[in-house]
Amino acid sequence: MCSVELVTDAIEITGLRKSFGTTQALDGLDLTVTTGEVHGFLGPNGAGKSTTIRVLLGLLRHDGGTVRLLGGDPWSEATALHRRLAYVPGDVTLWPNLSGGEVIDLLGRLRGGIDPDRRDDLVERFKLDPTKRGRAYSKGNRQKVALVAGLAAHTELLLLDEPTSGLDPLMDEVFREAVQEVRDQGRTVLLSSHILSEVEALCDRVTIIREGRTVESGTLAEMRHLTRTSVDVTTARPVEDLDDLLGIHDLVVDADHRRARFEVDTVRIGDTLAHLGAFGITALTSTPPTLEELFLRHYGDAVDDRDEEPVA
Amino acid sequence: MRDSLTGTGTLVRLALRRTRFALLWWFLGITVLYPVQALALEATYPTQADLDRLAASVGGNPALLAMAGPDYALDTIGGQTAWQTSAFGAILAGLMSTFLVVRLTRAGEESGQDELLRADVTGRAATSAAALVVTTAMNVALVVAVALLLIACGLPGAGSWALALALGCAGLVFMGFALVFCQVSSTTRGAWGMSGAVIALAYLLRAVGDVGNGVLSWFSPIGWGQQMRAYADERWWPALLSLGVASALVVLARVLFERRDFGAGLRQARRGPAARTWRGGAYELAWRLQRPTVIGWLIGLAVGGLAYGSIGDDVGDLVGDGDLSGVLTGGETGGQALIDGFYASAILLLAIGAAAFGVASTLRVRAEEASGRLEPLLATALSRRSALGGHVLVAVAASTLGTALAGFATGLMNGWVSGDYGQVWALTGAGLSYAPAIWVMIGVTVALVGLVPRLASLAWLAIAYAAVVMFFGPLLDFPSWVEDVSPFSHPALVPLEDLSLPPLLWLTAVAAALAVAGFLGFRRRDVQG
Numbered sequence: 001m002c003s004v005e006l007v008t009d010a011i012e013i014t015g016l017r018k019s020f021g022t023t024q025a026l027d028g029l030d031l032t033v034t035t036g037e038v039h040g041f042l043g044p045n046g047a048g049k050s051t052t053i054r055v056l057l058g059l060l061r062h063d064g065g066t067v068r069l070l071g072g073d074p075w076s077e078a079t080a081l082h083r084r085l086a087y088v089p090g091d092v093t094l095w096p097n098l099s100g101g102e103v104i105d106l107l108g109r110l111r112g113g114i115d116p117d118r119r120d121d122l123v124e125r126f127k128l129d130p131t132k133r134g135r136a137y138s139k140g141n142r143q144k145v146a147l148v149a150g151l152a153a154h155t156e157l158l159l160l161d162e163p164t165s166g167l168d169p170l171m172d173e174v175f176r177e178a179v180q181e182v183r184d185q186g187r188t189v190l191l192s193s194h195i196l197s198e199v200e201a202l203c204d205r206v207t208i209i210r211e212g213r214t215v216e217s218g219t220l221a222e223m224r225h226l227t228r229t230s231v232d233v234t235t236a237r238p239v240e241d242l243d244d245l246l247g248i249h250d251l252v253v254d255a256d257h258r259r260a261r262f263e264v265d266t267v268r269i270g271d272t273l274a275h276l277g278a279f280g281i282t283a284l285t286s287t288p289p290t291l292e293e294l295f296l297r298h299y300g301d302a303v304d305d306r307d308e309e310p311v312a
Numbered sequence: 313m314r315d316s317l318t319g320t321g322t323l324v325r326l327a328l329r330r331t332r333f334a335l336l337w338w339f340l341g342i343t344v345l346y347p348v349q350a351l352a353l354e355a356t357y358p359t360q361a362d363l364d365r366l367a368a369s370v371g372g373n374p375a376l377l378a379m380a381g382p383d384y385a386l387d388t389i390g391g392q393t394a395w396q397t398s399a400f401g402a403i404l405a406g407l408m409s410t411f412l413v414v415r416l417t418r419a420g421e422e423s424g425q426d427e428l429l430r431a432d433v434t435g436r437a438a439t440s441a442a443a444l445v446v447t448t449a450m451n452v453a454l455v456v457a458v459a460l461l462l463i464a465c466g467l468p469g470a471g472s473w474a475l476a477l478a479l480g481c482a483g484l485v486f487m488g489f490a491l492v493f494c495q496v497s498s499t500t501r502g503a504w505g506m507s508g509a510v511i512a513l514a515y516l517l518r519a520v521g522d523v524g525n526g527v528l529s530w531f532s533p534i535g536w537g538q539q540m541r542a543y544a545d546e547r548w549w550p551a552l553l554s555l556g557v558a559s560a561l562v563v564l565a566r567v568l569f570e571r572r573d574f575g576a577g578l579r580q581a582r583r584g585p586a587a588r589t590w591r592g593g594a595y596e597l598a599w600r601l602q603r604p605t606v607i608g609w610l611i612g613l614a615v616g617g618l619a620y621g622s623i624g625d626d627v628g629d630l631v632g633d634g635d636l637s638g639v640l641t642g643g644e645t646g647g648q649a650l651i652d653g654f655y656a657s658a659i660l661l662l663a664i665g666a667a668a669f670g671v672a673s674t675l676r677v678r679a680e681e682a683s684g685r686l687e688p689l690l691a692t693a694l695s696r697r698s699a700l701g702g703h704v705l706v707a708v709a710a711s712t713l714g715t716a717l718a719g720f721a722t723g724l725m726n727g728w729v730s731g732d733y734g735q736v737w738a739l740t741g742a743g744l745s746y747a748p749a750i751w752v753m754i755g756v757t758v759a760l761v762g763l764v765p766r767l768a769s770l771a772w773l774a775i776a777y778a779a780v781v782m783f784f785g786p787l788l789d790f791p792s793w794v795e796d797v798s799p800f801s802h803p804a805l806v807p808l809e810d811l812s813l814p815p816l817l818w819l820t821a822v823a824a825a826l827a828v829a830g831f832l833g834f835r836r837r838d839v840q841g
Contacts, residue, residue, distance in 0.1 A: 058690075089687065101585060
């Protein structure tokens with residue numbers, strides 16, 4: 001059994017569908033999270049990230065597709081699987097009368113035990129006052145309660161749904177360290193987030209979804225490869241025929257034709273540099289696309305598509 | 313002052329928009345009660361001779377005095393209508409006013425919606441003022457509608473206005489209480505708890521007063537309305553007493569409002585423990601969350617029992633007046649039967665109170681789900697069965713204890729005033745004999761939570777139904793199936809009748825079946841916000 005689990009992906013979702021009444025929340029979503037990786041889960045508001053996580057948690061029953069979580073069925077084996085995972089929601093509601101410490105212990109206890117040292121360590125690092133009652137916490141502090149409860153668990157999988165909303169930058173840093181520790185221990189993390197720098201810093205692979213469907217999945221390097229690189233080049237002799245090359249976009253050339261700025265499809269960058277080399281490059285900066293650009297490109301497309309589609 | 317009311321008009325429109333369906337249902341539910349009662353009485357007792365016989369048989373019956381109120385002009389349709397509707401109507405008006413005030417003030421503060429409004433160009437007190445405007449308007453509308461409907465039924469004008477005014481005045485007094493409690497408590501639940509306790513206390517005070525020498529009735533807002541003596545040589549000044557108290561409460565609320573912070577109650581939040589072992593898991597959580605409510609209801613039920621028990625001697629005096637018969641005693645006319653009938657109906661009423669608590673307690677799990685607090689718990693190894701089971705166990709255990717405690721307290725107090733403690737265990741057993749009926753109500757709630765969660769609060773209709781059957785069944789000769797639908801119609805009326813086991817067994821079976829359906833449904837459905 002153990003050996004089987006070792007080779008299984010932590011999360012395998014194919015063609016997942018879920019509707020609420022007439023709203024199609026998930027429409028054929030695919031997501032694979034390999035054991036031991038930190039996987040970024042990106043998408044605009046309402047894309048279906050939280051719905052996917054709720055299906056994974058067995059809180060929602062899916063309408064179609066297949067979902068495997070830690071080798072099991074998240075709906076019928078929910079209780080057993082939950083011993084092996086921890087979850088941090090993005091919008092934490094606490095009981096007004098329970099203190100933060102009580103909530104952390106409750107969640108730990110219900111999962112089957114909590115490591116008191118790890119708990120105390122995290123409480124200290126996140127500078128959380130565990131004696132305040134639920135209604136007295138600010139949003140960021142409520143978030144810390146859920147984070148401490150989740151991160152203190154010694155589970156093989158962490159499901160984090162926008163876990164840092166409301167945290168200040170210092171606490172963001174503490175969070176990143178904690179996730180890196182989790183990764184170093186060989187545990188798996190699914191991180192849904194809007195903080196792209198956080199995803200870039202922490203994640204091995206990324207899945208981008210839109211309107212309940214997966215639009216892109218892979219390592220950041222792979223995804224960069226599929227997009228464009230910004231280039232700013234100065235040459236000794238005036239450049240010719242640049243606009244005839246394949247894969248060049250948004251070209252701006254100075255009047256003397258010795259400085260050009262453009263974007264190039266990353267797969268074509270070799271050809272482009274070879275062409276430029278003939279004119280004697282004196283200065284060149286090339287900027288790989290940031291995740292933000294990748295992200296905007298995918299969502300920007302969505303907006304464009306929308307504009308072009310006839311009204312049904 | 314003017315400044316702090318800026319924007320009230322807009323907020324009144326917003327309040328009407330937000331509560332329009334609730335307003336409609338409250339309005340229909342309360343106004344329909346009065347003419348239906350009048351028409352039903354006319355149909356059941358068509359001649360004056362019928363009315364005379366009715367008056368002779370029910371007048372002075374301690375159980376009915378305690379349940380309904382002081383008896384005036386019982387040989388008229390108007391007098392009977394007033395007798396049977398005034399207490400029930402006042403309670404409904406009180407619940408409606410509480411609902412509106414809590415929903416429109418404290419609930420918004422607790423959830424944070426009010427923060428948006430207060431940051432806008434609205435005065436500090438505008439939210440409360442808007443709630444008062446809407447609630448007052450609603451009570452005035454009830455007065456006008458009820459009075460006109462009663463007059464349309466052919467009842468005298470003066471009495472109709474008096475009965476309708478009694479209803480509206482009670483609504484306004486309880487509105488004042490609710491607004492005060494919304495300042496005192498920082499939670500909706502707390503404000504509801506205190507308001508509910510005051511309504512229950514008002515009902516109890518007048519019950520004790522009406523059976524006894526009448527003094528305590530004057531401490532009850534429900535009593536003030538009944539003292540207007542609709543259809544029996546009306547007195548108008550108690551209405552002024554009600555309006556004065558209502559105004560004083562509003563002023564008090566305003567003073568308290570100025571002394572507290574936004575979102576806070578009067579009490580400063582205390583710190584809690586930094587850790588807890590939670591050995592009992594979800595069951596301990598359910599108990600921890602419900603503990604204050606459980607304690608409050610148990611105290612309430614015990615006080616109710618003590619109040620009814622204290623009437624013991626007065627019941628004996630009333631019975632001495634003789635020539636009473638029939639209703640609520642299974643046709644027996646002896647003095648002891650009347651006393652037993654009084655205690656049987658008191659225990660029944662308290663048992664329905666315990667059932668209301670059982671429903672509220674079971675609905676807690678739905679509130680946890682809707683607020684999103686259940687989700688992180690279900691993301692742990694907690695099973696859905698235990699998540700629901702914890703709250704249901706608290707509901708079953710506490711309401712069962714509550715009904716037994718109510719019976720015990722009744723017997724204890726009765727023993728203390730009469731010197732004869734012989735009834736203590738019989739009355740405790742009488743209370744306990746309603747446990748299966750209470751479990752059916754809890755079963756209905758579990759089934760609703762499991763199968764149709766968004767409609768779960770309809771469980772309150774089951775309680776309202778049982779209360780209507782209890783209040784109006786004895787005099788209105790409902791068809792037997794109407795009474796049979798209420799689980800509370802089946803256990804024997806101990807101590808008037810002997811305990812009968814079969815109904816208790818099949819009620820328990822019904823409760824279990826409903827609960828099983830609810831648990832299965834809860835396991836199969838999506839968790840819904």
